[in-house]
Amino acid sequence: MSLSSWNDTPTKQSILDFMTSTNDKKSPEYIPLSERVAAFDNDGTLWVEQPAPAQTELLLGKLVEQVKADPSLAQEDPYKGIVNQDSVFLQALAQQVPEAIIAFLSGVGKAWEGTTPEAYEAEVQAFLDHTKHPRYDRPWTDLVYLPMLELFDLLSGNGWRIFVCSGGGRDFMRVYSEEILGIFRENVIGSAPEFAYLDGRLVRQNALHGNIALGPGKPEHIYARTGRTAIFAGGNGDVDLEMLQEARFRLVVVHDDEEREYVVTAGAEKLLAAGEQGGWTMVSMKDDWKTVFSK
Amino acid sequence: MSLSSWNDTPTKQSILDFMTSTNDKKSPEYIPLSERVAAFDNDGTLWVEQPAPAQTELLLGKLVEQVKADPSLAQEDPYKGIVNQDSVFLQALAQQVPEAIIAFLSGVGKAWEGTTPEAYEAEVQAFLDHTKHPRYDRPWTDLVYLPMLELFDLLSGNGWRIFVCSGGGRDFMRVYSEEILGIFRENVIGSAPEFAYLDGRLVRQNALHGNIALGPGKPEHIYARTGRTAIFAGGNGDVDLEMLQEARFRLVVVHDDEEREYVVTAGAEKLLAAGEQGGWTMVSMKDDWKTVFSK
Numbered sequence: 103m104s105l106s107s108w109n110d111t112p113t114k115q116s117i118l119d120f121m122t123s124t125n126d127k128k129s130p131e132y133i134p135l136s137e138r139v140a141a142f143d144n145d146g147t148l149w150v151e152q153p154a155p156a157q158t159e160l161l162l163g164k165l166v167e168q169v170k171a172d173p174s175l176a177q178e179d180p181y182k183g184i185v186n187q188d189s190v191f192l193q194a195l196a197q198q199v200p201e202a203i204i205a206f207l208s209g210v211g212k213a214w215e216g217t218t219p220e221a222y223e224a225e226v227q228a229f230l231d232h233t234k235h236p237r238y239d240r241p242w243t244d245l246v247y248l249p250m251l252e253l254f255d256l257l258s259g260n261g262w263r264i265f266v267c268s269g270g271g272r273d274f275m276r277v278y279s280e281e282i283l284g285i286f287r288e289n290v291i292g293s294a295p296e297f298a299y300l301d302g303r304l305v306r307q308n309a310l311h312g313n314i315a316l317g318p319g320k321p322e323h324i325y326a327r328t329g330r331t332a333i334f335a336g337g338n339g340d341v342d343l344e345m346l347q348e349a350r351f352r353l354v355v356v357h358d359d360e361e362r363e364y365v366v367t368a369g370a371e372k373l374l375a376a377g378e379q380g381g382w383t384m385v386s387m388k389d390d391w392k393t394v395f396s397k
Numbered sequence: 398m399s400l401s402s403w404n405d406t407p408t409k410q411s412i413l414d415f416m417t418s419t420n421d422k423k424s425p426e427y428i429p430l431s432e433r434v435a436a437f438d439n440d441g442t443l444w445v446e447q448p449a450p451a452q453t454e455l456l457l458g459k460l461v462e463q464v465k466a467d468p469s470l471a472q473e474d475p476y477k478g479i480v481n482q483d484s485v486f487l488q489a490l491a492q493q494v495p496e497a498i499i500a501f502l503s504g505v506g507k508a509w510e511g512t513t514p515e516a517y518e519a520e521v522q523a524f525l526d527h528t529k530h531p532r533y534d535r536p537w538t539d540l541v542y543l544p545m546l547e548l549f550d551l552l553s554g555n556g557w558r559i560f561v562c563s564g565g566g567r568d569f570m571r572v573y574s575e576e577i578l579g580i581f582r583e584n585v586i587g588s589a590p591e592f593a594y595l596d597g598r599l600v601r602q603n604a605l606h607g608n609i610a611l612g613p614g615k616p617e618h619i620y621a622r623t624g625r626t627a628i629f630a631g632g633n634g635d636v637d638l639e640m641l642q643e644a645r646f647r648l649v650v651v652h653d654d655e656e657r658e659y660v661v662t663a664g665a666e667k668l669l670a671a672g673e674q675g676g677w678t679m680v681s682m683k684d685d686w687k688t689v690f691s692k
Binding site for chain 2: 263272288294296299304318319321322330331
């Protein structure tokens with residue numbers, strides 16, 4: 103049954119109505135198949151991002167390892183903020199403040215420079231296999247939102263191509279996107295390093311490929327990747343605002359479920375205001391979702 | 398009928414055999430669905446590229462317009478070579494010599510800087526609608542190779558996702574890829590400018606997004622786009638060599654049909670040698686194709 107873990111609320115109905123009207127060739131709302139591109143943020147939209155996005159833990163651990171190998175790094179950004187557990191820096195990182203992310207990525211670029219895709223993927227897989235969420239004590243990949251997977255099924259069934267566009271690492275997500283989200287690797291868009299093809303193999307470079315996929319970077323990445331902007335878009339934070347503004351169906355995942363998940367407004371103030379004001383589809387995790395997690 | 402415009406030669410059989418063995422779960426050749434990524438060069442592989450790739454004419458015309466608007470440009474590269482009809486420069490361009498392409502692209506970047514996607518697409522569409530091939534006196538989009546479109550159908554029918562990876566402009570190809578090639582825009586990979594999202598719209602920048610998709614740039618672009626290298630790859634020039642080396646099924650379109658098309662080896666010497674030596678699938682347009690063009 104379509105969207106079976108969604109409660110029968112106006113939110114669910116607005117999604118179903120959009121499917122109906124955009125399929126109706128006689129409706130002004132009709133959307134040709136070729137234009138049916140949907141894009142979703144990842145952390146906080148498709149799975150838990152509290153107390154910090156899953157990837158943050160992997161990256162912090164990697165940077166700490168680097169400092170152990172070369173203690174002089176502890177005096178430099180971004181290592182300084184991490185080693186000293188600087189709460190301002192760490193909070194900015196958790197809220198995906200672009201400046202913090204860029205500083206952080208400079209360390210990340212260095213950490214994996216010269217790595218092959220296979221080696222990086224093996225590290226991510228080991229992290230996913232062995233790390234548990236601090237509150238739920240379960241693998242992060244169990245903490246995907248079931249209602250969003252059902253939404254993916256509904257969209258696919260109606261001819262939509264689904265893309266995940268995250269400020270987080272493209273190559274991190276691609277390790278689990280097929281098994282966990284049912285999304286082919288090529289449909290994952292995100293911040294990513296350059297790769298060079300040298301001596302017959304791909305090698306990771308210490309340079310960003312394009313910009314980071316946050317804020318205006320989201321429509322930029324989606325356009326570069328698809329030749330279009332997404333008509334259906336979903337997000338949960340201020341860094342998703344531009345992606346949703348470009349869309350026609352705008353879905354905001356509102357973290358208002360203290361019992362089953364988290365209550366969060368920090369880093370989402372502008373999006374929540376724009377959504378309330380614009381009459382966007384505001385998904386209350388508390389009221390609209392019967393079930394939260396996929397496992 | 399599958400591959401009906403291919404003659405019944407060992408070439409056609411090798412393609413059909415590959416489909417059979419890679420579908421057979423008991424075969425060591427079996428390929429899981431998720432990994433079925435195919436990539437093809439565009440000019441000379443999917444449509445005519447003689448006497449020069451279609452896009453070259455559009456770009457040359459645009460640069461000549463620029464010189465008319467600002468005659469001082471005629472002293473600078475790449476305008477100098479174009480205005481003076483410098484045969485060495487023009488030939489290097491036609492053969493996709495990376496240095497010539499980079500010089501050329503610096504002019505192209507300037508020409509369309511600040512343009513929106515819609516405005517650029519309208520220019521390309523007008524070019525495609527009004528320009529005829531000098532020899533065939535027909536629109537370029539009539540000069541797509543029918544056997545390659547049938548190969549696309551065969552691959553799609555066997556669960557392969559098809560990508561076009563061209564040294565030429567990604568956004569040029571995306572204008573006609575859906576109608577003419579049956580390939581969604583997002584499956585077109587190619588050299589491309591950066592776009593910035595400014596004041597609520599995408600605007601073309603005078604900077605290349607990543608590198609150009611030639612030579613080692615092809616596996617780099619394919620990996621960035623898909624998270625994989627292509628297992629099935631087709632090309633016709635030396636700039637496709639690395640893409641084919643990374644693949645398992647390597648198809649080379651050999652231009653040996655003077656009557657119906659062209660005889661060309663310039664710019665393909667290394668690829669032809671590697672293909673002959675390695676036992677790759679060498680497609681003779683003359684002997685393997687019953688029909689050449691789609692219209």
